[in-house]
Amino acid sequence: MQIVSQVREPLITGGKTYKDITNDISRHVEAAPNKRWLAAVAVSLTLLVAGGYFMADMLWNGIGRWGLNKTVGWAWDITNFVWWVGIGHAGTLISAILLLFRQKWRTSINRAAEAMTIFAVICAAIWPIAHMGRPWLGAYWALPLPNTFGSLWVNFNSPLLWDVFAISTYFSVSLVFWYIGLIPDFATIRDRATSKIGRLAYGMLSFGFDGSAKTWMHYESVSLILAGLSTPLVLSVHTIVSFDFATSVIPGWHTTIFPPYFVAGAIFSGFAMVLTLMLITRHVYKLQDYITMEHIEMMNIIILVTGSIVGIAYITEFFIAWYSGVQYEQFAFVNRMTGPYWWAYWSMMTCNVVSPQLFYIKKIRTNIAWTFFLSIVVNIGMWFERFVIIVTSLHRDYLPSSWAYFTPTIYDIMCYVFTFGVFFTFFFLFAKFFPVINMAEVKAVLKDSDTKVYKGRVTISDDYVPEEDRVKEVESV
Amino acid sequence: MEKDKNFIVGVFGDHDILLGAVKKVREEGIKIYEVFNPYPVHHLEDALGYKRSKMPVAAFFFGLTGTTCAILMQVLMMGVDWPMIIGGKSFIAVPDFVPVTFEMTVLFAAFGMVGTFLFTRDLKPYKIPRVFDRRSTDDKHIMAIDIADNKKSPEEIKSLLQEVKAEEVYDKEFTNEENSGSFINYVIDLFTNGVTSSSRQLN
Numbered sequence: 201m202q203i204v205s206q207v208r209e210p211l212i213t214g215g216k217t218y219k220d221i222t223n224d225i226s227r228h229v230e231a232a233p234n235k236r237w238l239a240a241v242a243v244s245l246t247l248l249v250a251g252g253y254f255m256a257d258m259l260w261n262g263i264g265r266w267g268l269n270k271t272v273g274w275a276w277d278i279t280n281f282v283w284w285v286g287i288g289h290a291g292t293l294i295s296a297i298l299l300l301f302r303q304k305w306r307t308s309i310n311r312a313a314e315a316m317t318i319f320a321v322i323c324a325a326i327w328p329i330a331h332m333g334r335p336w337l338g339a340y341w342a343l344p345l346p347n348t349f350g351s352l353w354v355n356f357n358s359p360l361l362w363d364v365f366a367i368s369t370y371f372s373v374s375l376v377f378w379y380i381g382l383i384p385d386f387a388t389i390r391d392r393a394t395s396k397i398g399r400l401a402y403g404m405l406s407f408g409f410d411g412s413a414k415t416w417m418h419y420e421s422v423s424l425i426l427a428g429l430s431t432p433l434v435l436s437v438h439t440i441v442s443f444d445f446a447t448s449v450i451p452g453w454h455t456t457i458f459p460p461y462f463v464a465g466a467i468f469s470g471f472a473m474v475l476t477l478m479l480i481t482r483h484v485y486k487l488q489d490y491i492t493m494e495h496i497e498m499m500n501i502i503i504l505v506t507g508s509i510v511g512i513a514y515i516t517e518f519f520i521a522w523y524s525g526v527q528y529e530q531f532a533f534v535n536r537m538t539g540p541y542w543w544a545y546w547s548m549m550t551c552n553v554v555s556p557q558l559f560y561i562k563k564i565r566t567n568i569a570w571t572f573f574l575s576i577v578v579n580i581g582m583w584f585e586r587f588v589i590i591v592t593s594l595h596r597d598y599l600p601s602s603w604a605y606f607t608p609t610i611y612d613i614m615c616y617v618f619t620f621g622v623f624f625t626f627f628f629l630f631a632k633f634f635p636v637i638n639m640a641e642v643k644a645v646l647k648d649s650d651t652k653v654y655k656g657r658v659t660i661s662d663d664y665v666p667e668e669d670r671v672k673e674v675e676s677v
Numbered sequence: 678m679e680k681d682k683n684f685i686v687g688v689f690g691d692h693d694i695l696l697g698a699v700k701k702v703r704e705e706g707i708k709i710y711e712v713f714n715p716y717p718v719h720h721l722e723d724a725l726g727y728k729r730s731k732m733p734v735a736a737f738f739f740g741l742t743g744t745t746c747a748i749l750m751q752v753l754m755m756g757v758d759w760p761m762i763i764g765g766k767s768f769i770a771v772p773d774f775v776p777v778t779f780e781m782t783v784l785f786a787a788f789g790m791v792g793t794f795l796f797t798r799d800l801k802p803y804k805i806p807r808v809f810d811r812r813s814t815d816d817k818h819i820m821a822i823d824i825a826d827n828k829k830s831p832e833e834i835k836s837l838l839q840e841v842k843a844e845e846v847y848d849k850e851f852t853n854e855e856n857s858g859s860f861i862n863y864v865i866d867l868f869t870n871g872v873t874s875s876s877r878q879l880n
Contacts, residue, residue: 218816353754362776408804421730
């Protein structure tokens with residue numbers, strides 16, 4: 201039995217019934233693709249094909265196509281990798297951490313956020329593979345496989361190898377978590393299907409799920425344990441990504457603050473991307489009753505909190521650089537702020553530290569247009585953050601004679617565009633063929649949260665529930 | 678009466694009514710075959726008298742296997758098979774093995790547990806579920822009572838279900854084919870006869 205809060209807004213508005221939820225969400229899966237969707241897919245496929253051409257050229261001719269030089273050996277490739285992985289953190293955070301904290305508002309957004317996570321991690325994984333130069337040999341460099349040199353194994357002391365394990369575990373566990381969540385909804389669509397293909401396809405996808413009480417009991421247990429496993433996992437992944445830098449001896453990278461700072465930044469950018477995508481999905485699919493202003497405000501508050509953590513981390517880095525008394529460290533940070541890449545640094549500071557502070561104003565954090573705009577600003581800022589960390593720490597190294605400046609080529613840009621093509625193509629396919637909102641979970645929170653169902657609430661036959669837990673009467677919400 | 682063929686089905690529209698009904702029906706000494714819900718209903722497993730799920734135990738042991746495999750793999754590769762001095766570290770540099778060990782623990786636990794869940798609940802792509810009422814994945818809670826399991830007459834059971842506020846009570850009979858559905862036969866039937874009466878109109 202739930203404790204009814206008279207203060208909190210209902211999670212699902214519009215007086216929806218259980219049947220309305222099924223209809224509202226399944227309708228988009230069952231309807232034929234409309235022109236708007238086709239146009240969106242056409243755009244994402246254009247990005248995919250155009251970027252794919254440059255990606256293929258780069259793979260054929262080598263990473264010399266990029267603007268790297270002997271001083272700056274990592275630039276957009278690893279920037280994009282960290283950026284996409286960071287974006288991929290919100291989904292698991294929403295579904296796992298918020299599940300453990302019993303935050304019921306997550307039910308409306310977890311499905312799409314998890315899908316976004318999976319697609320973002322795919323985009324991220326493209327980068328370390330691409331930057332190897334000879335990716336077809338990558339399996340021997342990255343996986344503990346015996347090879348022709350008498351089994352010279354991979355180096356388990358290297359954070360780059362930890363990354364391989366972290367990212368692949370994160371991807372596969374997130375995929376399983378997402379799919380387990382989808383099974384009951386596929387069963388719902390299967391049971392509604394009027395076409396033979398729909399019945400068969402969603403029947404197979406649903407794994408023959410029948411919603412029996414015993415299955416639900418085990419299912420709930422599995423979800424809870426998966427959430428428990430994913431929570432440290434999501435925190436570990438960006439921690440390990442930050443180790444790629446933090447365990448090196450490059451001034452500007454060699455910082456103990458990196459793990460928490462990267463994790464906060466990941467959640468920050470992940471929520472921004474969730475908002476960007478959900479605001480569009482909400483508008484196109486008319487899901488205003490499911491993703492309410494309450495949901496948007498909650499996400500904006502998380503952006504505000506994590507954005508402030510990131511801001512403090514930037515300032516702490518500077519303080520520690522000064523306080524350490526190490527002149528290389530001090531130079532790296534002063535150079536970041538005032539050197540040739542000052543524009544990247546100040547873009548990052550503006551987008552990540554200043555702009556989220558606007559969410560202190562309630563009018564702004566409950567305004568769709570502002571939220572959408574700031575969610576994009578945050579993601580631009582977070583891209584600059586990774587660029588600043590990577591390129592400005594490298595471009596002026598110990599020998600002034602080897603100081604250099606990195607300028608991207610068309611291949612850098614188009615390979616990045618390629619990953620956008622991958623991301624949006626997957627996301628649009630997901631939005632069309634999969635239920636974008638977790639129907640079963642929304643139904644489970646409906647009765648405690650919806651105004652109409654509240655008033656019609658039956659309490660007389662509630663006799664399984666102990667006397668003191670019963671809700672006798674609910675007048676208004 | 679043959680087992681697993683003839684059922685009485687009660688349809689409920691509200692999970693609180695269902696919880697009360699389950700309790701009452703069980704108090705009357707009637708054995709409930711199974712309850713089907715569109716979403717998980719808390720306390721239902723207690724009301725039905727199910728034992729707690731053992732999935733966490735499976736997860737723990739799979740996780741333990743993962744930890745063991747990860748430690749063995751790293752120690753054998755780095756310390757035994759081809760020891761190499763890397764950055765002046767000892768061959769078996771324990772702190773460096775923590776991240777991979779953790780990741781493999783999570784990987785084994787998650788996949789092992791989900792595999793156990795799918796296996797024990799017999800969920801697989803080519804499974805044909807025996808559907809009592811297609812509304813059970815939409816908005817209704819379905820209580821199925823196997824007539825062969827109960828001494829009480831079907832009429833008594835039905836009147837009891839009506840008493841505990843079932844919206845609908847009806848008989849459901851399964852054919853042998855439906856009871857042990859083969860995937861091939863299902864697909865052939867689907868494409869020859871179409872999505873038949875079991876499908877509802879969309880509204």
